[in-house]
Amino acid sequence: MRASPLLLVLATALVLALPACGGSGGDDAVEETAEAPAAVGQPGAATTFKRTVFARGFDSPVLLTHAPGEPNARYVVEQPGRVIRMVGKRRTVFLDVRRDVTYGGEQGLLGLAFHPSYEKNRLLYVAYTSSDGRNVVERFRSNGRVALTSTRRKLLSVRNPYSNHNGGHVTFGPDGRLYTSIGDGGSGGDPENRAQNMRSLHGKLLALNVAKAGAKWQIAALGLRNPWRFSFDRETGDLYIADVGQNALEEVNFRPRRASGLANYGWSLYEGSRQFKSTPRGPGKLVFPIFEYDHGRGCSVTGGHVYRGSARPAERGRYVFGDYCSGTIWSFRVVGGKATQVRTEPFRVDSVSSFGEDAAGELYAVGHGGTIYRLT
Numbered sequence: 001m002r003a004s005p006l007l008l009v010l011a012t013a014l015v016l017a018l019p020a021c022g023g024s025g026g027d028d029a030v031e032e033t034a035e036a037p038a039a040v041g042q043p044g045a046a047t048t049f050k051r052t053v054f055a056r057g058f059d060s061p062v063l064l065t066h067a068p069g070e071p072n073a074r075y076v077v078e079q080p081g082r083v084i085r086m087v088g089k090r091r092t093v094f095l096d097v098r099r100d101v102t103y104g105g106e107q108g109l110l111g112l113a114f115h116p117s118y119e120k121n122r123l124l125y126v127a128y129t130s131s132d133g134r135n136v137v138e139r140f141r142s143n144g145r146v147a148l149t150s151t152r153r154k155l156l157s158v159r160n161p162y163s164n165h166n167g168g169h170v171t172f173g174p175d176g177r178l179y180t181s182i183g184d185g186g187s188g189g190d191p192e193n194r195a196q197n198m199r200s201l202h203g204k205l206l207a208l209n210v211a212k213a214g215a216k217w218q219i220a221a222l223g224l225r226n227p228w229r230f231s232f233d234r235e236t237g238d239l240y241i242a243d244v245g246q247n248a249l250e251e252v253n254f255r256p257r258r259a260s261g262l263a264n265y266g267w268s269l270y271e272g273s274r275q276f277k278s279t280p281r282g283p284g285k286l287v288f289p290i291f292e293y294d295h296g297r298g299c300s301v302t303g304g305h306v307y308r309g310s311a312r313p314a315e316r317g318r319y320v321f322g323d324y325c326s327g328t329i330w331s332f333r334v335v336g337g338k339a340t341q342v343r344t345e346p347f348r349v350d351s352v353s354s355f356g357e358d359a360a361g362e363l364y365a366v367g368h369g370g371t372i373y374r375l376t
Helices: none
Strands: 051-055 061-065 073-078 082-087 090-096 109-114 123-129 134-142 147-159 170-172 178-182 204-208 218-222 227-232 239-243 249-255 291-294 301-306 319-323 328-335 338-348 352-357 363-367 372-375
Touching: 061 109, 061 363, 073 109, 082 109, 090 147, 123 170, 134 178, 147 178, 147 204, 170 227, 178 227, 227 301, 239 301, 239 319, 249 301, 249 319, 301 352, 301 363, 319 352
Parallel strands: 061 352, 109 170
Antiparallel strands: 051 372, 061 073, 073 082, 082 090, 109 123, 123 134, 134 147, 170 178, 178 204, 204 218, 227 239, 239 249, 249 291, 301 319, 319 328, 328 338, 352 363, 363 372
């Protein structure tokens, strides 16, 4: 199997030559061609981000985020099952679900999202791998200081056939829906071909209208292997998905907010822009990555955010992401649906497990070893 940013075990897979687009999924349109995604670049004369230590001493952190209406607070998700609330230097335990979580490797408490109206309704959502072997999304209500475990409500529970490829991110989109991701089910090479199968929730991007009573999860995209962090540009609403590869290519996918129809990101027909195996293709427009890199430069992509802060005006609009294995940090701009001005940032972050934004749009990089950095 090939690991997510949390367990780095490589598997062997046969990578074939580039084919023509298509497959057995009928005559669905191809939205992006497989022509060369952006290559890795080097820092130029332009300004670059810089790394400064923001906080240390966390237990396997995998996410930093903020809550609407709390400009001075940051929330850190610890993989074993806690959420830590930080206001200045003061840290308190906001949520503790360790007894409900299976922790280890790629499993644990993986995602946290606050409702856009959190300041009024105090609703928050978490994703984790449960002690009974399922991918779970739950809703809680808080009193502003701690999450109230008595208010928990299960919104999604999907059995995971293997211990890896859990996805586990949750965030709200510009349409007000809650989005989450579940990987292809694990093992290696998607042995049961779940990612292209619309009867399975594995290998999918899912969306839920939390404002509608009785609403069901909908498949927003398919063909994903193990999406490890996706984000919506807070200014444009465009979607970026980092999808962990098998044993050759890591990829970043892009979907503009104005795009319509179902997106199919190609796994397991393709690993990045290369054909991986022959399997029946599911529905949707085939979308190839706008950026990819091979395993000479890393082995597990960690998705980030488009910078919209004010501390570095020249960097606004750059998407920042990294690789868990090498610690390399890259950034680029999307122009005309393509990654441009690709740049390798002049620092590394060991075991970078996630990136985060604060209320002002400033960026942070999360080191799985326990240190969080601000990208200034």
